[in-house]
Amino acid sequence: SQQGEEDPQALSIQEGENATMNCSYKTSINNLQWYRQNSGRGLVHLILIRSNEREKHSGRLRVTLDTSKKSSSLLITASRAADTASYFCATAYTGGFKTIFGAGTRLFVKA
Amino acid sequence: DAGVIQSPRHEVTEMGQEVTLRCKPISGHNSLFWYRQTMMRGLELLIYFNNNVPIDDSGMPEDRFSAKMPNASFSTLKIQPSEPRDSAVYFCASSLFLGGSYEQYFGPGTRLTVT
Numbered sequence: 001s002q003q004g005e006e007d008p009q010a011l012s013i014q015e016g017e018n019a020t021m022n023c024s025y026k027t028s029i030n031n032l033q034w035y036r037q038n039s040g041r042g043l044v045h046l047i048l049i050r051s052n053e054r055e056k057h058s059g060r061l062r063v064t065l066d067t068s069k070k071s072s073s074l075l076i077t078a079s080r081a082a083d084t085a086s087y088f089c090a091t092a093y094t095g096g097f098k099t100i101f102g103a104g105t106r107l108f109v110k111a
Numbered sequence: 112d113a114g115v116i117q118s119p120r121h122e123v124t125e126m127g128q129e130v131t132l133r134c135k136p137i138s139g140h141n142s143l144f145w146y147r148q149t150m151m152r153g154l155e156l157l158i159y160f161n162n163n164v165p166i167d168d169s170g171m172p173e174d175r176f177s178a179k180m181p182n183a184s185f186s187t188l189k190i191q192p193s194e195p196r197d198s199a200v201y202f203c204a205s206s207l208f209l210g211g212s213y214e215q216y217f218g219p220g221t222r223l224t225v226t
Contacts (some may be wrong), residue, residue, distance in 0.1 A: 042202055042217030087162040
């Protein structure tokens with residue numbers, strides 16, 4: 001079964017608006033990562049947040065992690081049409097190499 | 112660095128044929144992952160290697176699938192015989208595992224169509 005589950009499955013917003021995607025997981029993790037995939041391409045790593053961190057920023061990206069609720073959120077501020085892509089959360093469980101990907105959120109930013 | 116290299120980028124084959132997908136990880140990385148992505152099942156981890164040794168192949172769907180990593184710079188995923196339901200995009204990813212925190216670098220994928 002998948003470790004990470006994102007919601008919503010799809011999100012459509014206007015350019016300039018903020019986009020928020022959520023991820024929930026089931027077991028203890030070492031870290032949680034967010035990836036982006038443009039249509040027809042491989043996944044690209046965006047940001048990693050460790051289990052002892054609560055918030056992390058990278059440019060227009062803000063990631064939060066709540067280990068008590070086993071959930072994370074990815075916020076993209078001031079979205080652009082170029083942000084249109086699928087976004088995946090991936091969880092690395094404690095003690096393992098394995099990273100399990102969720103089903104992804106498809107984000108569409110209208111110009 | 113050229114990133115993770117996969118070949119071929121596209122493969123069309125007939126049911127029953129053998130298919131071999133190839134991957135060259137990023138130099139210096141010690142872990143390699145094979146994934147399969149379909150609309151129905153999303154991104155599935157098939158197998159991963161650490162220091163060229165297969166660690167977990169529980170995601171390999173059937174005995175028709177096999178993967179090897181003869182050295183640190185090359186891996187293959189073989190399907191024999193192929194079936195139409197194997198049609199998918201197959202990704203290879205590599206990472207540098209340093210005891211728990213790591214990011215994966217994905218190749219461009221191989222789009223496999225089995226007719």
